[in-house]
Amino acid sequence: MKLFLIIFSLILSSSALADKITILHINDHHSHLEPNKRLDLNLDGEKTRVVSGGFPSVVAKFKELKLKNENVIKLHAGDAITGTLYYTLFKGKADAEMMNQICFDAFAIGNHEFDDGDKSLVEFLDYLHTDKCKTPVLSANIKAKINSPLSKKIKPYTIINKGNQKIGVIGIVISKKTRESSNPDDTTLFLDEINSAQENINKLKQQGINKIILLTHYGYKNEINMAKLLTDVDVIVGGDSHSLTGDFDNVGLNSNGAYPTVVKNKNEEDVCIVTAWEYSQIVGELNIEFNNDGTIKSCDGIPHIMLDDSFKRKDSNGKRVEIDGNYREAVYKAIEVNPNISIVEADAQASKILEKYKNEVKEKSSEVIGRVTDDLCLERIPGQGKSKLCDVSKTEKNGSDISNIVAHAFREMSKLSDIAIQNGGGTRIDIKEGNITIGDAYTLLPFSNTIVELKMSGEEIKNVLEDSIDYALTPDGSTGAYPYAAGLRWDVQASNSKGNRVINLEFKGRTDKSWVKINPSKTYTVATNNYIAAGKDGYKTFGIISKQGRVVNTYLGYAQSFVDYVKKIKTLSKLPLSEYSTQSFTK
Structure with missing residues (x-):
């Protein structure tokens, strides 16, 4: 009788666990394998510089949380690659080796996985499957041609067994943005997100x-809307928008919403939505309990920010130093009572792997190429607040310092161009005052692009600017499309309709002393990167001109061209305000 009761108790316990799962997840790590050493948190009431994240700490956190929870599912919501020298130099191999230390149960393709085309993506996925970990790669709305190697790498969904329950996981990628802002093969199709999701939900049902x-x-907002339009979806684990969710007000970070965010689907049933910020800094922990019919009974969780044991504040001389004594103890106590923040010891094996790649990166990237006299702020749309170095008040009128300089570098290095245009999303970081290295340049411009030259009329140039600004302001477009230029300047009235936003458009040639109104019928030579020249990122007029054959590829690597430019001029400084392409931006 006692044996029967024990067995019955175990069955009940197993059944109870089967109704619960824990999802551990990340997204948008973008080849950021090392920790972020520039995050400021409000700890014990004072601004404190911390060291956050890094992939070895992600690995450690996954291991810790897996031991703590039952029925764990490990997910990555895309954009694993591009963004740092670890991708530029190793083309996904370093990312894949680090990801395999976690061995995700599923990985969703992100738009940036296509930045170097289908062939490069296949190579990354091969790296991801080189050892015993064979992570399923998902996207229900990507359709590669039948004879493409990519068609054999991606499937619409996977089914995961946990206890006596089967859980379906469906992958979805943002369609328009991937098609127009990345670099997939022309034969690779991107289908509607909502229709593709519902079709595969129905297949699982x-x-x-x-x-x-x-x-x-x-993207977080799109995912909230998606949930409302679908039947029978329970959980959305998302990425793309780099959204911070959860309660971080007390440490001075601005959250985009609750973790989890709960909305009703088309059946009026709860859907739990989560996302985990960016750059290997957060591991999301979502706990789900299901009703017998598979609907959500409850969901809660914690977005974990992982910190090293390093806490700095400015001393009386303005230099950041490690705090000690009572100040440090107070910080430890503040972290101890905050469930969203923890000090994590990086995983030893993952750290060893990273060190191997780090040494090679150092060898290639530490060479100083010039001097920077001012902090050069990054921005996309003026006033958007993308800079991690500068207050938004410094970019709200004229936009990005560094993107304007990059445009001037491209015009200078392409030799024959009158004008250069660069998309704001093509530049990736602020540049601090001090020395600038090869590594800084390649992190600033991480993509494998070349400079091309297009023959265009003044009217077509105006159309390019209208195209890109419209795409930057469109909800399902990309803010990275916002244009920066050398040899052009303008004012923007953002509230106007497309075609009427760019006003007071003026031109100034390389040797000209003054600005003049652009001539709509005159032909100009415009330098840009081959990516947007193909019509990507909303630059439709560029794409039309390229198809007409009015384009020449210089085959100058755009990151290397910037390196050569800095070496040539030796010193980088902010441009005079009169040379900024956006003279004013009115919402």
């Missing part, structure tokens, strides 16, 4: 699976 997770690279 037909197989008797009623617990369904969407693993989406679609």
